[in-house]
Amino acid sequence: MDAPIVRFKQRNVLTKLGLTLHPDYAEFYVSGTRGNSTGFNFRYEMLPNAFDYRTHRPKDLFVTFSLMIVAPLSLFELAIHPRDSAFSLLGFMVFFGAVMCAIGYGLRRMPKREYTVLATPAGRLLIAQDRQHDAIVTELQSRRTAALKRAAVINPLEQPWREVKKFKWLSDEGIISEDDYQGYRALILASVEPATEKALDHGALH
Amino acid sequence: MARCIRMEPAVYSDGLTIVSQRSIAGGATFRFNERHLDYFGREWDFKAKYEEIVGPAHYRRSKTPDRPATLALMYLSGLAVVLLLRDHQPHYGPEGWHWFMRAVGGFIAVAVAICATIRYATHQEYTLVPTRSGNIVVVKGKQHDAIIAKLQACRLDGLRRLAAPNSANSPGEELAKLKWLRDEGAISDADFQQRCAAVAT
Numbered sequence: 154m155d156a157p158i159v160r161f162k163q164r165n166v167l168t169k170l171g172l173t174l175h176p177d178y179a180e181f182y183v184s185g186t187r188g189n190s191t192g193f194n195f196r197y198e199m200l201p202n203a204f205d206y207r208t209h210r211p212k213d214l215f216v217t218f219s220l221m222i223v224a225p226l227s228l229f230e231l232a233i234h235p236r237d238s239a240f241s242l243l244g245f246m247v248f249f250g251a252v253m254c255a256i257g258y259g260l261r262r263m264p265k266r267e268y269t270v271l272a273t274p275a276g277r278l279l280i281a282q283d284r285q286h287d288a289i290v291t292e293l294q295s296r297r298t299a300a301l302k303r304a305a306v307i308n309p310l311e312q313p314w315r316e317v318k319k320f321k322w323l324s325d326e327g328i329i330s331e332d333d334y335q336g337y338r339a340l341i342l343a344s345v346e347p348a349t350e351k352a353l354d355h356g357a358l359h
Numbered sequence: 360m361a362r363c364i365r366m367e368p369a370v371y372s373d374g375l376t377i378v379s380q381r382s383i384a385g386g387a388t389f390r391f392n393e394r395h396l397d398y399f400g401r402e403w404d405f406k407a408k409y410e411e412i413v414g415p416a417h418y419r420r421s422k423t424p425d426r427p428a429t430l431a432l433m434y435l436s437g438l439a440v441v442l443l444l445r446d447h448q449p450h451y452g453p454e455g456w457h458w459f460m461r462a463v464g465g466f467i468a469v470a471v472a473i474c475a476t477i478r479y480a481t482h483q484e485y486t487l488v489p490t491r492s493g494n495i496v497v498v499k500g501k502q503h504d505a506i507i508a509k510l511q512a513c514r515l516d517g518l519r520r521l522a523a524p525n526s527a528n529s530p531g532e533e534l535a536k537l538k539w540l541r542d543e544g545a546i547s548d549a550d551f552q553q554r555c556a557a558v559a560t
């Protein structure tokens with residue numbers, strides 16, 4: 154039976170993330186503040202192992218943003234109030250800037266800022282680390298496992314050693330057992346002619 | 360040179376080693392596990408298997424741009440211009456000239472001190488170690504050489520583990536792997552010959 158279609162929507166400050174899980178593939182899109190939207194589709198077997206998940210922390214701009222406001226403002230204040238004492242005005246602006254930076258530093262921890270990044274051949278899949286995060290990751294992993302299980306069949310058109318490597322990888326990923334792998338290996342290598350194998354060895358040695 | 364606060368590596372009973380590089384501009388934490396490295400960088404956290412870390416010949420070097428110091432200099436220049444324009448006291452003659460020179464000299468001294476401080480705090484040089492998951496950033500500080508040495512040692516250990524026969528490799532691929540491991544210095548010549556003989560049989 155096919156897996157049901159599941160939709161996840163996440164919002165991270167000003168960014169919207171959408172993930173629709175179809176039986177065979179998934180759709181991902183991300184839309185920003187300026188109406189720009191991008192996305193891609195990917196097959197579940199293209200997803201990386203949990204070991205290869207990465208965490209991305211976008212650059213913190215709250216403090217920089219505060220300073221970018223206060224610095225020109227102080228020059229503007231000095232220019233439009235020529236009669237006021239420059240030292241008191243600058244002192245006030247330094248205090249104001251410190252307060253703004255402190256507020257920015259405090260605010261940076263408020264929004265959900267971290268993403269789990271899954272690199273696929275089509276692009277980077279972003280999952281905001283919020284309440285839905287674990288459910289999305291679990292669902293993706295289960296669908297990846299199911300997709301890889303479907304791939305555990307011998308392809309007679311593929312080179313034998315490449316097929317052996319595929320089953321070794323599936324064994325390392327925990328999709329098939331070690332016994333299954335040995336069985337598939339024996340089956341595939343039974344079709345390899347010894348003469349071909351010897352020729353390959355000879356070529357590799359030199 | 361980066362301003363790193365030296366932290367002694369914490370070594371735990373299970374062989375886990377954690378090294379943190381802390382600096383004002385941000386440093387990374389390295390957790391050396393038995394088979395892989397956990398890297399906690401400024402923007403990226405990821406894991407890397409030791410055998411997938413490249414050798415020293417592929418390391419890259421980089422440094423942060425001095426943008427904060429440049430911006431501070433631009434701001435201070437703007438401030439100086441505004442302060443000079445709003446000064447309504449007439450400064451004519453030699454005294455006025457002396458006043459101007461003192462003001463300019465004072466400004467340059469203050470600007471240089473502020474910009475140098477900002478550059479000292481934010482400037483970083485680092486070594487980039489590329490991996491499949493991303494770049495490992497090692498800030499050039501007191502711990503730089505120790506971290507690089509540890510990475511290389513762990514890499515060699517990882518490569519030595521690769522020397523074990525892999526049933527998914529054809530004999531030819533197995534021999535090519537052993538040759539590469541010997542070239543990388545992971546196995547000795549004698550070990551290479553021994554393993555080659557084992558593969559050939």
